[in-house]
Amino acid sequence: MDSDEDLQARGRALSSPVRLRILRLCLHRARTNKEIAEALGLNPATTLHHVRTLLTTGFLAAEDTRVGNRGAKEIPYRATGLSRTSRVPHSAPALVETFLQEIEGLEPSEIDVWRVGVRLNDEHRTEMMGRIRAVFEDYARRGPDEDGTATSVMLAHHLDRTAD
Numbered sequence: 001m002d003s004d005e006d007l008q009a010r011g012r013a014l015s016s017p018v019r020l021r022i023l024r025l026c027l028h029r030a031r032t033n034k035e036i037a038e039a040l041g042l043n044p045a046t047t048l049h050h051v052r053t054l055l056t057t058g059f060l061a062a063e064d065t066r067v068g069n070r071g072a073k074e075i076p077y078r079a080t081g082l083s084r085t086s087r088v089p090h091s092a093p094a095l096v097e098t099f100l101q102e103i104e105g106l107e108p109s110e111i112d113v114w115r116v117g118v119r120l121n122d123e124h125r126t127e128m129m130g131r132i133r134a135v136f137e138d139y140a141r142r143g144p145d146e147d148g149t150a151t152s153v154m155l156a157h158h159l160d161r162t163a164d
């Protein structure tokens with residue numbers, strides 16, 4: 001069982017949009033710190049700080065060291081999947097900011113968005129969210145398709161206080 005200190009450290013690790021983006025980049029393919037920095041447009045030293053935080057909290061794992069183009073030692077990192085099962089209270093702002101960063105620069109045709117308003121009692125709202133979560137979890141457990149394209153899905157649920 002994790003200590004309160006471990007849970008707090010994991011919560012802090014997942015409160016950063018940069019770290020959430022690093023986990024997404026390393027989900028299906030191991031990447032070196034340099035590759036991560038280039039993909040995110042960040043300084044490698046800044047990226048290394050985030051990578052180390054994710055390593056110490058168990059969200060990233062280092063793979064076998066390899067030799068790069070110029071003979072330098074490179075360590076590829078892969079997401080462990082722990083973030084998928086880690087519930088972090090009050091994480092919505094970081095998740096929304098991560099989503100906004102990930103879609104920045106995409107064409108409108110590259111983003112499939114839908115929105116629906118419904119009026120449900122607590123029982124039916126809980127049922128709906130459980131069914132949606134089950135679909136997400138089912139696809140996440142399946143693992144990547146060899147011929148697949150990396151895809152991100154975000155679902156946000158909120159009570160509409162203005163519609164009452």
